[in-house]
Each structure stands twice: as structure tokens, then as C-alpha cells.
Amino acid sequence: MKTDIDIHAATACAGRRRPHYAWIVAGVSFVAILGAAGFRAVPSVMMTPLHTEFGWSHATIGAAMSVNMVLFGVTAPFAAALMDRFGVRPILTGALLLIAAGTGVGVLMTASWQMMLLWGLLVGLGTGSISMGFVATVSTRWFVARRGLVTGVLTAASATGQLIFLPVVAEVTDRVGWRWASMIVTAAALAVIPLVLLFIRDRPGDIGVTAYGGDPGASGEPLPNGSFGAAASGLLRGARVPAFWLLAGSFAICGMTTNGLIGTHFIPAAHDHGMPTTLAASLLATVGIFDVAGTIFSGWLTDRVDARILLVVYYLGRGASLLVLPALLSPDAGPSTWVFIVFYGLDWVATVPPTIAICRSWFGPSTPVVFGWVFAAHQVGAAVAAFGAGHIRDADGSYDLAFYVAAGLCVVAALLCGALRMPRRSHVPVGAAVG
Template identity: 25%
Template sequence: MEHTDERDRKSFPSVYYGWIIVGLSFLTIAFHLTARFSFAIFQVPLIAEFGWTRGALGSAFALMMGLYALLGPFAGHLLDKFGPRAVVPWGSILVGIGLVGGFFISSLWHVYLLLGMFIGLGTALSGFATHSAILPRWFRQKRGIATGILLSGIGIGSLFLSPVIERLIAHFGWRIAYLVYGFFVLGILAPVNFIFLRDYPENVGQNIDGLPRPETEAATPRKAGTEESKSIGQVFFRVKSDKNFWALALLGFMIGFQTNTILSQLQLYLVDMGYSTATGAMVIGLAGLLHVVGSVFIGWISDKVGRPGAQAFSCSLGVLCIVVLLSIGYLGHPPLPGFLFSVLYGLGAGGVSTMHSSMAADSFGDRSFGTVMGLLTICYAGGGIVGPPLAGFVFDFTGSYVIPFSIVLLLMLSGIFIALFLYEEKTHGAFASGPPRA
């Protein structure tokens, strides 16, 4: 790869390549996580055609999150050892295979295999945690805004892809919708990531944050795996005594439960409340737009006022959005109550995800950070494993979402406490600098 590094150092003299990395991660996050969350949109025609219960489909979603959790630390370790170029494109390939395979679904086990397993494994290799671990290699001073832009990809995916998916289903059927989506991921995202991803700023002759390098200091290319590679166990035993790790683990579970429970059930819930499928997709899309705003704006604000306060504010918006969701049948006719929910949910969800990633990066730096994010992914995915099937089975039993949505509300309240009283703000963490600690 030496010739590639030399070519790169000559090709990008005035553009900081970190922003290209952000753009690639943004695009990948948009399509990969929408592949997960669009499960809510596809559930409507799947239930109509096959008569499967919400609990059964929620269990397929839980399998997706379970594999995401189990593979997360290993994906992070692979990222630390071999670099993003050796990991992320394979995630796109697996997600693409799962989506294309959706065209052939005719039994429930197909859903578990194609959507649960392939997309679960694929998003572990190239999802939120992986890309959140890539950015600290490229950004320090602008980490909050860079992370916000990255995670706004989740919102952009919901904003543009959710309505497109709904229209494809309406006009051509859910099988064609899966096929089109999958071919895009396989044919475009996978090769683009392989061609353009790089490991470190030094590989393109630049310095972190795009800052100028002293003329007397040469830019020495860095290769993945040239630094000391710590095992998953070594990383865990180092961070387990840091209270920030456990604060972030609790926040991760909260975010995973909230995000996956709401987005996996939202379309079904809105249809139950009298919304059309098209209007439901618009509500999800608007939430995506505000997710973009929340990710970028709260990320920018946190660079100036600190992460804990910004996280507590984001959790407060999450509390309000659940109050609106539980009251949506009493707030007037569609679609205005749904749009009010979208505003609160989008801003809050964008903020909590961005702050979680930025708080982790602030605490643990960039050495072995991929493995740290993989460990935290277990907690996030744990919430995703528990929430959707719980919500589905509770609805199957009671005909109501009051209990699962109330649990989400309580978790968001706890997030305010965790951010303000358990998390200790840092600028340099366990792996940020200096020699290894005993």
C-alpha cells in the first residue's frame, strides 16, 4: 500500500481528508442503519401478507441486535488491528446480501436469516460503533461537530429513504423495494468504501484536524496494526475501573432501548392511531430531518459548553417526545400530533447518540477505541434486543403500547441523572496519551 499512500499525499494538498472520511461514514450510516430501522415499514406488508405477529417479527429484530452486540467488540478489535478499509466494505456486502435476499422471503425463518443475521452482522462491521471509532483518528478539536455530521446520516436516511421505501412498496411491492435497496448497497456503497477509506491523516500527508504540521516535522504514514494491539479482554480490564465506562454503558442501553423500540413499532402504532402508511412514513422522515439538526447542532454546542449538559438536554427532549407519543390520540387529528413527536424525537435522538459517542471519545481517546466502542455496543444492542420484542409481545397481549413506551420514558429520565451526576467530563482518557497505565 506504499504507492497508494504516496499518491494520496500528493492528491489532497488543500482538502482535509478527514471530511471525506466523515462523508463516507455519513453515507454508509444512512443506508445501513435505515436498513435496520426500515424494518418497521416493511412489517406492515409482511404482517398483511403472512399474518405473522408483531412479537414474532420483533424477535427477528432482536436477533439482528443480538448479533450486532456479539460481533461489536470483535469488529472494533478488527478495526484497531487492520483498519477500516479491511472491515467496513465487508459490512456493506453483508447488509446488501440481506436486503437482496429479502426479495425471496416466504417463511418466517427467512426473515430471521436474511434480515436478522445478515443485516445484524453487516451493521456490526460497518454501523454506528465502527464509524464512531474511526473519527477520533481524524478529529480532536472538532470531534463534536464531526460526530454530529456523521450521526446525522441516521436522520438523512430516515428523511429521504423511508418515504422512498414506502413509495416503492406502494407502487411495486415490498419484494422489489428490498431488491432495489440491496443492489444499491452492494453495487455502490461496498466498492466506494473500499476505494476511498483511509486509516489515519498521516497516510494522506496530513495532521489530525487538518492542522498545519511544522516544516521540520515529516508526515510519517501510519499503518493499521503497527501500534500495540490489545486484546478485547485487556481493553475491558483497563476500562472496567473507570466509572465513565459504566455511565456510558448505562446510557448505551437506554439509547438502544429507546431508539429501537420506538422505530421498530412507530409505523404500526401510527397506523393503529388512524394514520395512513404514507403519513406514517412522513412522520418518520421528519424525525430523520430533525435528527440531522439535533446531531449537528447539539454536537456543535457541546464543543463549547460541555457534553454532560448537552446530553441531559437531549434526554429531556426524549422525555417530552414520549409524553407526546402516549398522548397522540388526544392531541388532535393527524398529522400534526405526529409531526410534534417528530420534532421532539428527532432533536433528542440526534443529540443523545452524538453525545454518547463524543463522551466515549473524550474519555478513552483513540488507542484501542474501536474495541471500547465495541464493548459499549453490547450495551446499546442489549437495549435493542430487549425493547422491540417486549413492545411487540406486550401489544399482542394487551393491545396497547402504554407499558413499553412508559419504560422508555423512565429510561430517558434516568439518562438525565447519569449525564449530570455519574459521568465525569474529561479531555484525555485512558487511551488518549501517555504510556500504558499499570
């Protein structure tokens, strides 16, 4: 017969084998971000079909994507505050429903203003609620140890969505039209909702546990009251610190050179050089493959290396790759094109973990809301590039100038990150502040 001590030991052993609930929350959050990322595959693939069917210019389609990207960013700090007040599950569920409505009803659109309303407004609000502010909320509430790694993994979820959806959307668009491809995104957003309702919890204390790696005796970090006032106060708090503006400026350039330029215009730019849309989409999806590896590795590095050094290296490398891109585009994907794709994938959003790390060193528990505003700058930059690159293409018949301007801006971003200083109270490496 087993003694009470034996039973207690067996129970403790089983408890050690059971994963911490923080990893379940992180896993479902990954899937939610992945499902929301389906729309990120849409604009670049569908730009040429929409231009062909409706006669809308590249700038007009880019303008709709600009509305989407601005809302994608500006929504983030308010969504983080609302998640604190009303809970993560209802906000996350509502966001997925908005994405499904925008893409589903979007198959009926016949005028550009309808695209602005559906793909711009509705999808922008939905995707903005499941963006970097959400990543910062999950990593800050649920993790003390491995926070940088988790930030990298959740950030990579968007790229994983791109990896999954881009080839599918491109193939379906090529075979049966863009409307069927749009419905795939709708179905993906709806499919995630049951998982969110079943497994997402707001804070570790809701289920009687502490954050992963946290002190069992700790009550958890105090977070700002969830409200629009909290989001506004987060902006005011950040605006008083020079580091906020340096991060926001560099992150705006990050948005210009990723979502705004390459994410929206790579496929039509490659098509201008005679490359088939399906091949260009496969290349962009490959960016997503290496983005996953690059972002996770960046999160690992952020736990160990000065985040400022990482950002300077990332931006300079990105600028160099953009400078040579116009010479690499051709009807076929040669070895040099693949080198660009691999490098750009590794660098795509590798900037996110070190940016959050620096933000956390300055703003502590307020990081989700303050970083939401830094991310808003990222999306404003993306919006400028989405419209600006389309305008350059309409005016010059080529994207080359857009790539050269973006390369120069990456040097500016590196200089901004090099000028960052850390708060005096920080006596540990920048990366260690988030690990």
C-alpha cells in the same frame, strides 16, 4: 518569467484551496453509513405486510429485529479492532456485501427462521460493522479539530438514510410489495462499495498527511492492535471504570427509546390509530430530517458545553415527549403530532456526540473500541424494546404501556448521566476534549 518563489507561492496557495483529505474520508464515510442505513427503514414499514402475508406476530418480527440490533451493537467493538488490523476498506466492503446478501436473498424467505438468519444475522453483522465504532474510528484517526462536529455529522448519516429510504420503501411496499422495496436496499448497499474502494484510507499517515487540526510534527495517536483480544481488553478496561457502566446504562435506554421502540414500532402504532402507513412513514422520515440538524448541532455544542449537562437535558426531554405520545396518535397528523416529530427528531441521537466525548475523556486513543461496547449496550437495549413492545402490543392490543415505560426509563438515564464524574487528569471542559 515566474521565479521559483512565485511558483512556490502559487503551489502553496493551491494547496490551501485543496480540502484536507480527512474531509474526503469523512464524506465517503457519510455515504457508506447512509447506504448501510437503508435497512433501518425496513422493519417498521414491513411489519404489517409481513404480518398480513405470513401471519407472523408482532413479537416474532420484533424478535428478528432484536437479533439484528444485538449484533448491530456487539459487532461494533470487534469491527473497530478488525479495521485496525486488516484495514478499513476490506471490513467496510465486506459489511456492505453482507447487507446486500441479507436483504437480497431475503425476498425469497417464507419462514420466520429465515428472517432471523437473513435480516437478523447477516444484516446485523453488516450494519454493526458500519456503526458507532466506525464513527469513532474515523473521527479519532482523522480529526483533532472539529472532532465533535464530525462525530455529529457521521452520526446523522444514519438518520439521513432513514430520511431518504423511509418514504421510498413505504411507497414501493404499498404499490408493488415489500420484496421490491427490499431490493432497493440491496442496490443501495452495493452502490456504495466502489466509493469505499476508491477513496477510503486507514490513517492520515498512509497518504503522508497529519490528522485535520493536528500538530504536523505529531506521529498520530497510538491505537490498540486490531484483534478480538483488543476488543475484549477494551471491554475489560471499560468495566473497571464506573463511568463506563453509567454511560452503557444510559445508552442502553437511548437504544430502547429510539431504534427499539420508535424506529421499529412507530408505524404499526400509528396504524393502530387509523393512520395510513405512508403518512406514518413520512412522519418517521421527518424525524430523520430534524435528527440530522439535531445531531450536528449537538456535535457543535459538545465542543463547547459540558457533555454531562447535555445528556441530562436530552433524556429528560425525550421522556416528556414519550409520555404524551399515546394521546397524540390519530388518523391524521395534527399540529401536536408534528411538534412531537420535530422535537423527537432533534433529540433522536443527539446523545451520541456527548457520550463519545465523555468516553474519550476517560479512555483516550482506546475510545473506538471502548465506545463500541457502550454502543453494544445501546443495541441490547434496542433489542429488548423491539421484542418487548411487540409483546405488549400482542398482549394488550395497544402500544401505550410501552411508551409509558420508555418515558420512565428516560428519567433513569438522566439520573445516570447526572451521576457521571470526570477523570482527575482532565482540566478542560468535557466537550473540549474532543474538539
